[in-house]
Amino acid sequence: MEKQDKKMKILFILGLSHSGSTFLDMLLSHYTGAIGLGELHAVADEKTTNTEHTFDICSCGEKMKACSFWKKLDGFHASGSDEDRYKAYYQKFIEMASLEGKDIIIDSSKKTSTLNEVLKLQDAGIAEVKVIYIVKDLRSYLQSMHSYYKRQSRRWRPYWHTAWRWNKKLTRMEKNLLDKKIPHIQISYEKLCFETSAVLGEIFEFSGLDNSQFSFENGMCSHVAYGNRTKKSFQGVQDIRYSSEWMYNFWLNVCALLAFPLYKKSQDRFATKIMYREDE
Ligand SMILES: [Zn+2]
DSSP, X not given: OHHHHSOEEEEEEEOOTTSSHHHXXXXXXXXXXXXXXXXXXXXXXXOOOOTTSOTTBOTTSSBGXXXXXXXXXXXXXXXXXXXXXHHHHHHHHHHHHXXXXXXXXEEEEEOHHHHHHHHHHHHTTSEEEEEEEEEXXXXXXXXXXXHHHHHTTOOOOOHHHXXXXXXXXXXXXXXXXXXXXXXXXXXXXXXXXXXXXXXXXXXXXXXXOOGGGBOGGGOOOBOOSSOOTHHHHXXXXXXOOOOOGGGGOHHHHXXXXXXXXXXXXXXXXXSOEEEOOTTO
C-alpha cells in the first residue's frame, strides 16, 4: 500500500514527429523508478498498428503479446468521450506501472491534444505532470521527414512546404503552452545528442528529480509500443548518434538559406528555456 501514497509522475514529451521523442523516452527510462512507455495516446486510442510498422515488437525486445508489461492490459477496454477514455486508460497505465514498482511514467505522445487530457489528470490529483518540449533543428527535421516520405513511398513534397509546416505546428504548440500557462522545459534535440548529460540534468532539475538517480548503468526500463524506428535500434549510451546527412544535402540547404526567418527561429528554439509555475 505504501506505493499508493506517492503520486505517479508523468514526464510528458511534447513535440513534432521525428523530433527525437522516442530517443528521449528511452534515454529517460534509465532513471531509477522510471518506465518509458512511448506514445500512450495511441494505446488509449486503441490503434493496432503504426506508420513505421514497428508495433509488433515492444522496445523491451519481446513480441507485444509476450511483453510482461503490456500483458497487464489484456482485455482492458474503455470507451466514451476522449476525456473519459483517456482518464480510464491513464489510470490503468498508472496502476500497471505501480505494479512494476515504478513511480515515473515517460509518455512520448507528443500531441497537444493528449497533453491537454493528461493535464486534466493532474487537476484531478491523479498524477503530477512535467512537460518536456523537444525541438529539432529545421534542417535536420527536413532531412528526417524527407527520408521518412521516401521510406513510406509517399508523394514528393518540396522542402519549403515541410519547413512551413515545421514552423506552423511548433508555433501552435507554443501558443497552447503560453495561453494555458503550462510549466515546461524546452530542449533542443541537437543539444541532447551533443551534450546529453547536461541536457538530462536540466530536465531532471526542472522535473524535481535527483540527477544522481540517473545512470546508463541502470539499464533501460523501456516498453515502447508506439514510437518510431529508434525503439528497435537504441540500446543505450553507445547508440547516441547524430545523423549528419542534412549537412550534405544541397537542395535542403539552399531551401534553409532561402527560408532565412525560419532558420532564425530554429536558432531561437535551440536554447533551453524553462517556464515555471507562476507561484514558484
Ligand atoms: Zn515490453
